[in-house]
Every structure is written in C-alpha cells, then in structure tokens.
Amino acid sequence: MIYLAVALIAVWLLVTLYVVFMGRRQRRLEEEIGTLEEMMAERRARAAQPPAKQTGAGMAARRAS
Amino acid sequence: MSTISIPRRRAAGSHLLQVALSVFAVAGMAAMMWFALVYARPAANLEGTEQIAQRIFYVHMGCTVGALAAFLVSLIGSAGYLVTRNLDWDRMTQASIEIGLVFGLGTIISGSIWSKPTWNTYWTWDPRLTASTITVLVYIAYLLFRNGIENRSTRARFGSIYALFAFLSIPLTYYSARWFRSIHPVVFGGENADAQGSFSIGPSMSQTLIVGAIAYSLLFGALLLTRWRQLRMEDRLAELREELE
Numbered sequence: 001m002i003y004l005a006v007a008l009i010a011v012w013l014l015v016t017l018y019v020v021f022m023g024r025r026q027r028r029l030e031e032e033i034g035t036l037e038e039m040m041a042e043r044r045a046r047a048a049q050p051p052a053k054q055t056g057a058g059m060a061a062r063r064a065s
Numbered sequence: 066m067s068t069i070s071i072p073r074r075r076a077a078g079s080h081l082l083q084v085a086l087s088v089f090a091v092a093g094m095a096a097m098m099w100f101a102l103v104y105a106r107p108a109a110n111l112e113g114t115e116q117i118a119q120r121i122f123y124v125h126m127g128c129t130v131g132a133l134a135a136f137l138v139s140l141i142g143s144a145g146y147l148v149t150r151n152l153d154w155d156r157m158t159q160a161s162i163e164i165g166l167v168f169g170l171g172t173i174i175s176g177s178i179w180s181k182p183t184w185n186t187y188w189t190w191d192p193r194l195t196a197s198t199i200t201v202l203v204y205i206a207y208l209l210f211r212n213g214i215e216n217r218s219t220r221a222r223f224g225s226i227y228a229l230f231a232f233l234s235i236p237l238t239y240y241s242a243r244w245f246r247s248i249h250p251v252v253f254g255g256e257n258a259d260a261q262g263s264f265s266i267g268p269s270m271s272q273t274l275i276v277g278a279i280a281y282s283l284l285f286g287a288l289l290l291t292r293w294r295q296l297r298m299e300d301r302l303a304e305l306r307e308e309l310e
Contacts, residue, residue, distance in 0.1 A: 003118040007178040008098075011124050011171040015284070018167045022291060029298045036305040043309075
C-alpha cells in the first residue's frame with residue numbers, strides 16, 4: 001500500500017508544483033505588464049501634450065529679470 | 066515574426082478554451098483515480114504488496130502518454146517554426162517540452178517506486194530506464210541551452226532544431242525494451258521474454274488505461290494552453306521593455 005501511496009503523491013506533487021510555478025509566474029507577469037503599460041501611457045500622454053503657452057505677464061517678468 | 070497583439074475576441078476564445086480544458090482535465094483526473102484505485106480488477110498472477118503496487122501502472126502509463134503527447138507536440142511545434150518562422154510555434158515547443166519533462170519525471174519516479182516491490186530495487190541500469198533518463202536529460206538540456214541565448218529569433222531557431230533532434234530519443238526509448246536485453250515488460254505490440262513482474266491486462270485494466278490516457282491528454286492540453294498563453298505574455302513584456310528603452 002505504501003508504494004502505491006508514495007507513487008501517487010509523488011506524481012501529484014510534481015504536477016501541483018508545476019501548476020503553482022505557472023500561477024506565481026502569471027501573477028508576476030500581469031503585475032509587470034500593468035506597470036509597464038501605465039508607464040507607456042504616461043509617456044504617450046506627455047508627448048501628446050502641446051508645449052505650455054507663454055502668457056504676456058510671464059514674458060514681461062522674464063524681460064524684467 | 067510573431068504578432069503579439071491578438072484580437073480581443075480571439076484572446077477571449079482561447080481563455081474560454083483554457084478554462085474548459087482545465088475543468089475537463091480535473092474531471093478526467095478524478096475519474097482516472099477512481100478507475101485506477103476502485104474499478105480496475107487486481108492482477109491475477111500477482112500477490113500481496115506486488116498486487117497492490119501494480120495499480121501504480123495506471124499513473125505510470127498516464128504519465129508516459131502525457132510525456133509522449135508533449136514531445137510529439139514539441140516536434141510539430143519545432144517543424145512549424147522552421148517552416149513559418151512564427152514564434153507561436155516556438156512557444157508551443159517550449160511549453161510542451163516543459164510539460165513533457167513534468168510527465169517524464171513522473172514516469173521515472175513512479176516506475177522507480179513500483180520497481181522496488183517488483184524488482185526488489187529502486188533503480189537498475191536497464192536499457193528502458195536508462196533510455197528514459199537520457200530522454201529527460203536531453204530535454205532538460207533544451208531548456209538550459211535555449212535560456213542562454215539572448216536573441217529571440219536565434220533562440221527560437223536553435224530551440225526548434227534541437228527539439229527536432231531531441232525527438233530521436235523517443236523511439237529509442239520506446240523500442241529499448243524490444244531491441245535490448247531488458248527486464249522491463251512490453252505493454253503494447255510485442256513481448257519481452259526477459260521481463261519481470263509482467264501481468265496480463267484484462268478488460269477492466271484496458272478500460273482504466275484508456276480513461277488514464279484521455280485524462281492525461283486533457284491535463285496536457287490544459288497545461289499546454291496555459292503555458293503557451295503565458296509565454297506569449299512574456300514576449301509581450303519583453304516588447305514593452307524594448308519600447309520603453
């Protein structure tokens with residue numbers, strides 16, 4: 001009986017370990033992709049923004065300095 | 066080259082297939098355990114510990130079927146990549162080899178435990194056992210070598226060529242108990258006069274074997290699809306990193 005039990009446990013353990021390995025990797029990948037996509041979206045938004053217009057008061061202040 | 070961004074509908078479809086396959090795989094494995102432990106009749110010519118340990122046969126064979134399916138898919142994947150240069154084939158090869166290794170190790174470990182009550186030793190350098198070990202080592206080397214290559218397409222090309230040649234070890238393992246003097250029994254298509262611990266397979270045993278083969282194939286399919294999607298995600302991540310640099 002012991003041999004049967006050990007063999008079954010060993011095989012199930014192998015499969016379970018592989019599934020756990022995949023699960024952990026999946027979580028890490030999803031987090032990383034999320035972070036990178038956010039960073040890219042921020043970068044694109046910054047690039048799409050028009051340069052800030054210079055107001056008359058600002059220009060006068062700069063001239064005075 | 067591959068296109069990582071797949072249409073949303075296709076991605077949802079593959080996710081649905083993955084969930085369905087996983088559910089079927091769990092149900093199949095549960096059925097297989099019931100067939101192996103309850104339904105299958107004990108081997109008539111064995112007694113005591115040997116007779117109980119004989120039920121390891123179903124898990125042992127299931128793992129073998131899973132490993133065989135995995136290495137066969139890796140062969141298809143590598144040929145597919147070399148013909149089309151589509152990285153999806155390479156991902157399929159890598160995923161199936163990883164899963165094949167899990168099943169291959171399962172075959173060796175369960176066989177080793179079964180051999181103690183049958184052959185009175187956990188290990189012997191029998192041709193079948195040696196060939197199985199060589200096969201597993203060859204495929205472990207595949208993962209190690211390919212991980213050492215930086216360039217994605219070089220890695221895929223090298224992996225595909227390696228996997229094509231690595232598959233040669235499969236027929237060698239299959240025929241090792243027939244071609245060489247082995248104590249490992251031959252289950253299908255032939256007999257081995259030197260075999261020790263063999264038994265005749267009755268109808269309930271054959272049915273259990275079929276259920277086991279289906280269950281392990283479903284498990285392989287579910288794991289393959291999951292890992293394949295994950296490898297796709299890894300490549301997407303690498304692309305994003307490159308874009309950001």
